Amino acid sequence: MARTTDYGDATGLENMQQLIQLRWMAVVGQVATIAVVHYGFGIRLPLDQMLAVLAFLAAFNAASQLRWRIHRDVSNGELFVALLVDVAMLTAQLYLSGGAANPFVFLYLLQVILGAVLLEAWSTWTIVGITSACFAGLAIFSGPLQLPIEHGQGLLSPYILGMLICFGLNAALLVVFISRISRNLRARDARLAALRERAAEEEHIVRMGLLASGAAHDLGTPLATLSVILGDWRHLPHFTSDPELLAEIDEMQAQVQRCKATLSGILLSAGEARGESSLETTVSTFLDDTAEEWRSTRPVLAFEYENRFGHDLPMVSDSALKQTLCNVLDNALQASPDWVRLEATHDGDTLRLTVTDAGPGFAPGMLADFGKPYLSTKGRPEGGLGLFLVVNVARTLGGKVSARNRPEGGAEVTLTLPLASIILEEEEDEGNGS
Incomplete structure (x- = not known):
């Protein structure tokens, strides 16, 4: 599903803005989740450290929002770094709240799927490797969360309820943001198609201009010859004695002059003799x-x-x-x-x-x-x-x-x-x- 993309256009910026919106939602969601778990379920969490991580994430997102109001081009590397920051912040929060035993550990899949849609192939596989390593590291180094699993209680179990919330959150965010990102990519493809069509039309115009310019040069000499011949005819006794023929000669000369003026306009449009006319x-x-x-x-x-x-x-x-x-x-x-x-x-x-x-x-x-x-x-x-x-x-x-x-x-x-x-x-x- 990974695709090679050039982000030197509006699509990269739009996708970065989608990540910024997703990060703000993550900040609000984490605050709500921490409050419910700590105060609602009575499960003790290291609030100071977790809120410090949230503050850093919010500061990073605010700085990103200011930066992308000024800079318009977004590269694959910049999107990659943004996703790595999200992975690092998620890992820090999971480390402080139960590690691999935390039901929200499956949010790593959201980062992997976003990377598959947004990034080049090497960046996507790097995200896969980093998230896998983070999952393994949490299983080895993080302390367990005092969270009663109690599978038999169904939705009354805090662990099962957390998994359900994690699943719903993953599904909703993927539907919303993948749809938006896909729309951005379709809009980019439409812009590229329009640019290709315009380039083909301009190439067609260039060919027509070259043909017209060549025809104008080729017709210049015959028209000049006709003009000279008609000028000579006007002085011949056979034509000067017949007013009707003389009027036709005048009309022919006027039409020749019109043709010459048209050809001069073609050459002028082609860039020749521009300063003269x-x-x-x-x-x-x-x-x-x-x-x-x-x-x-x-x-x-x-x-x-x-x-x-x-x-x-x-x-x-x-x-x-x-x-x-x-x-x-x-x-x-x-x-x-x-x-x-x-x-x-x-x-x-x-x-x-x-x-x-x-x-x-x-x-x-x-x-x-x-x-x-x-x-x-x-x-x-x-x-x-x-x-x-x-x-x-x-x-x-x-x-x-x-x-x-x-x-x-x-x-x-x-x-x-x-x-x-x-x-x-x-x-x-x-x-x-x-």
Whole structure:
């Protein structure tokens, strides 16, 4: 049952806190047991020595509680030492109260089982050896407790009653604390699974980014050639004499320029030429420009845009954020060609961007796995990559993306981004100091 565990995460700390709680319960339980045996059963105990052991245990537990409020990482060795202290304190109390003849000697099993759940294999077997040695030492060196066994009296026998209490205590503590520790371990496994999934998604994004960057380089030369050819065509008599052909040439040039601007944005997001194209702007201006550019380059019949941000905070124009917002708008436009709405609001220290459409909405399965790659209602093999990138860009900025179906029809996608991740830090610091 022993398992090898890395305690450099929250699980080790949670398990240590469980041991601290168990130790406080042990202190209270020992005080009650000593009082009942000494005063209730009239069995004389060395109260001074036993209370001194309890005081040490309480002091150690208080120090442990203070330490683990400051230090967050718990190693296997630290858990091992904590269990050894518990074993030592139990051994001292048993030595003072009858040794191996004390019915509470079976509390050693609690320490062994906790070690099997919490510790690495070598630590667990060490606990087994130490508790066995302590049991043997108590049988050899401790003095007998004047405790009438009287098995024939059943539960009226103090010894049988003590064994029953010990059994019930062991069983109750094991159920409670093993359940809690198992829950901690399951939560840790879930966190590790989420981290592995995120690493796989980020690896997928890196591959997509490399492909996009390579495609942008490869397409740059053909687009430049097309731009030159179209520029030459505009001056040919055959085209200058025909206004309709000339208008088509202008439209082709505009589309080529749009393709070149898109490729420049890809290279900018990949980290190339960042110092050349990054422009200082404000959040409101950035949103207004992005909305206007999207409106002018998409065949949307009705586009409602409302900027209720209300603050003029400085930022650097971010092509990745711009493309993220455009991806959400593009998905809304594909689902609802007649009407799309974008609303920008300021909610505390966050920027909230809400895109609404009047389409059929998301299927329940898509809402459950929103943002997963290759999950789309469009039926294309490459579908779903747009929202996948949106979710991961928002997560990189410390934000999140949520989606829901509106009761009146259509879908609503909300991007929530912390302002600290998009505004200029220098200006933010000056604002805080004023």
